[in-house]
Amino acid sequence: MWVMSLRIALLGLLTAYGSASGYDLTKAFERSVAHVWQAGHSQIYPELAKMTADGLVTVEAEGARGRKIYSITPEGREELRAWLLGHEPTGPARSEIALQAFLLPLLESGEARAVLQRLKTHMERRLTELEALWEARHAAPGLKGASGVRFGNLALDLGIRQMRTTLQWADDAIAQLGGQT
Amino acid sequence: MWVMSLRIALLGLLTAYGSASGYDLTKAFERSVAHVWQAGHSQIYPELAKMTADGLVTVEAEGARGRKIYSITPEGREELRAWLLGHEPTGPARSEIALQAFLLPLLESGEARAVLQRLKTHMERRLTELEALWEARHAAPGLKGASGVRFGNLALDLGIRQMRTTLQWADDAIAQLGGQT
DNA sequence: AATTACATGTAAGCGGTTACATGATTGT
DNA sequence: ACAATCATGTAACCGCTTACATGTAATT
Numbered sequence: 001m002w003v004m005s006l007r008i009a010l011l012g013l014l015t016a017y018g019s020a021s022g023y024d025l026t027k028a029f030e031r032s033v034a035h036v037w038q039a040g041h042s043q044i045y046p047e048l049a050k051m052t053a054d055g056l057v058t059v060e061a062e063g064a065r066g067r068k069i070y071s072i073t074p075e076g077r078e079e080l081r082a083w084l085l086g087h088e089p090t091g092p093a094r095s096e097i098a099l100q101a102f103l104l105p106l107l108e109s110g111e112a113r114a115v116l117q118r119l120k121t122h123m124e125r126r127l128t129e130l131e132a133l134w135e136a137r138h139a140a141p142g143l144k145g146a147s148g149v150r151f152g153n154l155a156l157d158l159g160i161r162q163m164r165t166t167l168q169w170a171d172d173a174i175a176q177l178g179g180q181t
Numbered sequence: 182m183w184v185m186s187l188r189i190a191l192l193g194l195l196t197a198y199g200s201a202s203g204y205d206l207t208k209a210f211e212r213s214v215a216h217v218w219q220a221g222h223s224q225i226y227p228e229l230a231k232m233t234a235d236g237l238v239t240v241e242a243e244g245a246r247g248r249k250i251y252s253i254t255p256e257g258r259e260e261l262r263a264w265l266l267g268h269e270p271t272g273p274a275r276s277e278i279a280l281q282a283f284l285l286p287l288l289e290s291g292e293a294r295a296v297l298q299r300l301k302t303h304m305e306r307r308l309t310e311l312e313a314l315w316e317a318r319h320a321a322p323g324l325k326g327a328s329g330v331r332f333g334n335l336a337l338d339l340g341i342r343q344m345r346t347t348l349q350w351a352d353d354a355i356a357q358l359g360g361q362t
Numbered sequence: 363a364a365t366t367a368c369a370t371g372t373a374a375g376c377g378g379t380t381a382c383a384t385g386a387t388t389g390t
Numbered sequence: 391a392c393a394a395t396c397a398t399g400t401a402a403c404c405g406c407t408t409a410c411a412t413g414t415a416a417t418t
Contacts, residue, residue: 005280006405012284023369036279043406045371065369065414084281084288084296089303095274098217099186100265102336103193107265115265122270155283158350165346169339187377191407204397225380246386246397 006047009033011056011072013079016151019071020046032152033129035159047123051076066148101173109177116177120170127163134160187228190214192237192253192261197332200241200252203229213333216311216340232257245258282354290358297358299349308344315341 013028014020026041048070051057056076061069097119104112134156194209195201207222229251232238237257242250278300285293315337
């Protein structure tokens with residue numbers, strides 16, 4: 001039962017925004033958490049319903065177009081707090097890049113180099129996106145959290161660093177292959 | 182349809198080992214790929230059955246205790262090759278650490294620091310394990326791939342680098358929090 | 363009038379985890 | 391005899407993706 005991270009992400013967003021509809025949360029997901037976790041509306045709506053049943057959120061009001069406005073309850077706040085303070089991250093994230101890295105020696109070195117090169121191009125594009133986001137955040141005022149740090153900046157920093165590390169790894173791997181052809 | 186990475190991992194292992202039973206593959210998973218991808222026997226046995234039906238592997242022989250020995254077919258080899266050469270890695274891996282990082286500003290800085298510290302301890306332990314594995318691999322002769330590189334070394338290198346990066350990030354995040362208390 | 367954006371849901375199917383279930387062989 | 395390991399499978403449940411389905415309000 002203790003993975004349930006969609007729940008946690010939603011509680012986090014509700015804490016940050018105060019109150020929001022399922023639609024708002026879906027959009028907020030796309031804009032922010034999406035770099036770290038994905039979820040579509042078809043997953044979010046039923047989850048909000050379950051969370052309402054579990055008393056973690058409530059329907060505060062119903063607006064135009066059937067819009068339901070949710071807010072977090074004290075129980076929800078407690079659940080979020082408990083997760084943040086007590087959650088032990090489970091085993092290594094399953095990463096397709098890592099799997100590709102694992103299997104790469106099965107290719108001959110010329111092909112392996114081509115794969116790494118393609119991977120690099122892909123990652124460079126992503127890195128540029130993340131860096132642009134970073135710049136934008138440091139120019140415009142953002143959503144503030146309890147400790148005054150902008151919401152999501154730490155995660156963005158982590159993402160950028162990991163991308164750079166992976167790029168460096170790809171470079172070194174290519175260099176190594178080159179020496180063994 | 183194009184995620185299917187368990188299939189790919191199994192084909193990769195079968196290529197490396199030549200032939201193996203479902204049991205062997207399950208054990209091999211635990212020992213090697215597990216740092217990158219997890220799968221239990223309850224997933225592997227049915228998948229091998231499906232792969233047999235799809236002509237990617239064949240039951241080469243049946244040994245003692247109902248042991249079925251699988252080997253890869255030319256079609257299987259082709260499938261693996263196509264994936265390695267052609268697979269575009271999809272969006273960012275969903276990582277629990279990253280989600281925690283994202284939500285961390287919702288805690289007050291003392292608590293956030295404690296969470297980061299716990300995360301660090303956890304990651305330091307994992308890093309030590311990975312480094313021990315690295316040392317072991319450089320001492321003992323390992324499984325060799327087509328290009329002469331030891332199978333899985335590239336992935337292990339990537340894992341170690343990412344772990345170090347994440348540790349550095351945690352240190353810097355703690356330092357930042359310290360300055361804001 | 364037509365299109366876009368808002369807004370909410372359900373259903374099918376897949377991948378993955380945990381637990382259940384069974385039995386043979388080897389080592390102590 | 392008993393335990394551990396070998397060896398294979400099934401069932402229930404959950405999380406996630408894709409697609410289906412419906413309707414309202416604002417914009418052009």
